[in-house]
Amino acid sequence: MRGRWCTARERRAGAWRGRSSTAVRLGAVAVVLGTTAAVGPAPAARAAGDGAPAVTPSPYAFADGARTVEGARSTADAVRLTPGTVHRSSLPSSGKVNYRLVLDATSSAYVSVTAVPPPGSTVSVIDGLKVSVQDAEGNSCSSDTANFGAARSPHPIAAWGMREIAPTKSLCQKAGAYYVSVERADPEGSSPGAWDLELFATTEPPTAKTGATSAPRVWNSATPQPLQGEPERRRGGAGFARATPLDQGVWRDDIRPGQTLFYEVPVDWGQQLAVTADLGSSDSAGTGYASGALDLALYNPARGRAAVVSVGYDGDQNSGSLPPLPPVDHANRYGALAQVNAMRFAGSYYLVAHLARDVADTFGDGPFRMTLRVRVEGEPRSGPGYTEESRPEGVFDVSEQDREAAAEGVPAPGDDTAMRVIAVGGIGTGSALLVGLGVWTLVARRRSAA
Structure with a gap:
């Protein structure tokens, strides 16, 4: 083992x-x-054996010890989120829910919200999650939307909001209360009912020296050849908190229609990440085509989405790569493109793979063979020189423990081998x-x- x-x-x-x-x-x-x-069986399944109705377990593994909070309809009643702490909440079918952050005038803050539609629900192409941040005067600090996409397959998705301290910004720079608003992007055409939420708040301390105020203009933007070699088995986790560590290599896993798997890759300052996902051919006799069958998203250490690639499927093997990503650099935050802007700090980058539920209609329940080809290039270099600790501590660092965990792997919960x-x-x-x-x-x- x-x-x-x-x-x-x-x-x-x-x-x-x-x-x-x-x-x-x-x-x-x-x-x-x-x-x-x-x-063994989920608690709901065991209860069903005693005569209770069967309940489908959640497709997402929430962080252990997450603090449960209730989103408020009015900002006046908003519950305070604690940076460095994972919170659990819910989102109704319509309308906003609000949460509060109390921030200083020197640290940047990020809030990532993961939405989990209930099993068996339906979602539209444009439905999804919208997260925005405003200051106490109602000024907009940021806004982000994540959609389910063409496959219309319900699965955990995440969007993030931020309050950035930057010399190029004039709004949202004061100390005080800030409000995080969460709502569905477009519930029309989707199943009614609440979604579970997981909220992860982080703070990034200031740097000792003022750095560049524009993103690096020169970096290797060519798509590298996918890494070759015999794949090694790694089983993905069921949530950000259960993500399976990976380092550079070729990794094999099985994925079923409707399933979402999580992995994390440590990427240090100055290193460049490239990922290709292969979906193996089906052993069924089904014919047809599933648009956006395999969805692979990349999230940064604050759980902000950096890039995504969708792979169509007709029963034969197919492959897709994330768009070219720049080396991790503090100044990337000034980039206009998401895949540049989000590569702003070192730490664990998350790969989230989802196989569309409708794949089962044509090609069966699987499992389907998925291969992740992960390349991490460049020697680690020193960071920007933070003056304080982040919250949570070490979230924007890569330690030797992180590298060791990625090299060895950590069995996901339920791994029979472990x-x-x-x-x-x-x-x-x-x-x-x-x-x-x-x-x-x-x-x-x-x-x-x-």
Whole structure:
């Protein structure tokens, strides 16, 4: 078994800060043991077996410990969001819901909102999520919209809002209250009913020196050849908080119609990311064409969308690449294009793959073979010199722990391979602990021998 259970997300939350690699691995066994009882059918499925009606589980894994808040119709009643903390809320079919940020006059702030339509719902091409930020005087600071697209397949989507401190801006530069408004882009033609929301607020501290006020004009914008090689298996997670780390390489996963998988790639200052997604041919006899069958989106460390590519499917293999992305640079924030503007800080970049639900109508339930070819070019360089810590801490950094997690991978929840360590019929807690320690020791010895 490959993998390490101490992820970049846990490090940023401070839960693993200061521990040795050995302690991390010992703690990992405890985590596995602690979650054994949760392996198996979802609670709704178990309840159904006792005579209760079956309930389809959520297609999205929300962050553990997320603080539940209620969006307010009026800004006067808006609940305050805490930067560095994940919040959970809901969005009604119509109208806005509002949240509040209290900001200083030196730090930039970002709020990413992930919307999760309920399973079985229908969505229109232009429906989606709109997120905007205003100051206390009603001035607009930013606005972003994410749509479901031509496939009309309901799945988790994210849009972000921001309050930027920049010498090129005159509005939204004061300290005080700011309001985050969330609404559906166009609910007409989509199923009524509330959507679940996950809100992630971050702050970016000022830099010691004033840098460039325009995006770099010269960078390699040529699309590189997709990385070749024998693919290695990595199973994607079911949410941003469960994203599976990847580093440069060729990665293979299975994806089913209607499923969304999450991965994260550490990209440091000065490094350039390129990703190609391949969808393998179908083993069914179905014929037809699914427009935008595979959707691959890239989100930055603040969960702001940077780029997207859609791959059509007719049953034969097909491939698509993200548009050329610049090297990560603090000055990219002054770029006009999203794929430049969003590549503004180092950290974990998220790849989110969704296979349209309608693919099953023609080509069956799958699973379908998906290959991600991830290339990270360039040597890491020093960052812009932040004067303070971000919130959450380390979100705009790449550490050695991040690189190690990406190289080794972290099993996603429900990964049968990971659970075989302790999921032996009737195994006791003490025996499971010994087995887990034995596995970690064996892995360490093999690495030393290598």
